[in-house]
Amino acid sequence: MTDNPFSLEGRVxxxxxxxxxxxxxxxxxxxxxxxxxxxxxxxxxEETGRQVxxxxxxxxxxxxxxxxxxxxxxxxxxxxxxxxxxxxxxxxAGIIRRADAIDFTEADWDAVMDTNLKTAFFLSxxxxxxxxxAGGGKIVNIVSMLSFQGGIxxxxxxxxxxxxxxxxxxxxNEWAAKGINVNAIAPGYFETNNTxxxxxxxxxxxxxxxxxxxxxxxxxxxxxxxxVFLASRAADYMHGAVVPVDGGWLAR
Ligand code: NAP
Numbered sequence: 001m002t003d004n005p006f007s008l009e010g011r012v013x014x015x016x017x018x019x020x021x022x023x024x025x026x027x028x029x030x031x032x033x034x035x036x037x038x039x040x041x042x043x044x045x046e047e048t049g050r051q052v053x054x055x056x057x058x059x060x061x062x063x064x065x066x067x068x069x070x071x072x073x074x075x076x077x078x079x080x081x082x083x084x085x086x087x088x089x090x091x092x093a094g095i096i097r098r099a100d101a102i103d104f105t106e107a108d109w110d111a112v113m114d115t116n117l118k119t120a121f122f123l124s125x126x127x128x129x130x131x132x133x134a135g136g137g138k139i140v141n142i143v144s145m146l147s148f149q150g151g152i153x154x155x156x157x158x159x160x161x162x163x164x165x166x167x168x169x170x171x172x173n174e175w176a177a178k179g180i181n182v183n184a185i186a187p188g189y190f191e192t193n194n195t196x197x198x199x200x201x202x203x204x205x206x207x208x209x210x211x212x213x214x215x216x217x218x219x220x221x222x223x224x225x226x227x228v229f230l231a232s233r234a235a236d237y238m239h240g241a242v243v244p245v246d247g248g249w250l251a252r
Pocket of ligand 1 (some may be wrong): 016020064066068115144189
């Protein structure tokens with residue numbers, strides 16, 4: 001084992017939704033820090049695989065539609081079979097539906113809550129059962145500024161991300177003494193598919209940018225450092241933290 005407390009050498013990481021956006025940035029950062037990566041999702045993750053392998057690490061794609069909890073046991077089992085263990089889980093896959101609260105539909109409520117919150121919980125449970133056998137592990141949940149703030153026109157998204165931040169703390173309370181660290185990263189406003197509609201709206205885009213002290217939207221690689229840290233031995237005494245990586249948004 002290396003002396004570097006940030007090294008992920010010899011670790012196996014599962015990253016959901018790693019074919020694009022923040023999940024891809026996180027998967028590549030974990031690989032550069034030494035982890036082998038299982039990308040889990042419904043769309044192939046070839047580009048992520050190329051970048052993980054270019055970093056000298058093993059890569060596997062586990063196809064799974066995370067809109068229900070049906071695949072969670074298989075995701076864990078397949079990862080362990082192919083990569084020999086499961087040390088790190090990043091619950092990144094997520095969706096957003098935008099409509100005025102007055103018109104919001106049950107379908108848009110359920111879809112977002114199921115993917116962003118229910119699956120994240122049951123995948124964490126399945127992964128934790130595996131991690132406990134190995135003496136511990138790291139779980140990193142990707143939450144949002146809307147874990148702290150209300151937002152507008154995204155009721156199920158705000159509920160899901162506030163719920164996931166709460167769940168991060170609950171799981172930390174239950175599993176900290178068992179060697180599993182559960183923490184969350186709250187990204188600010190990043191240039192990904194998730195924010196395409198916001199960035200396309202000139203007025204909203206200008207308003208948002210005007211409030212970011214860093215003066216720019218985040219890029220997927222901006223999350224890498226926090227993800228590597230929370231997945232590493234350096235964060236062994238961190239439990240239940242929700243770490244903003246937001247260009248200063250919450251400081252305003
Ligand atoms: P994105 O580009 O839309 O990526 C979302 C990822 O989740 C994609 O890989 C997507 O797969 C996957 N996913 C969605 N539904 C899925 C399902 N049913 N089964 C499997 N995979 C599914 O957006 P992103 O910005 O990178 O989002 C990543 C996470 O960060 C999300 O949880 C989001 O809420 C959160 N976040 C983003 C921002 C931001 O500013 N961008 C800010 C705060 C939090 P497909 O490509 O197949 O759809």
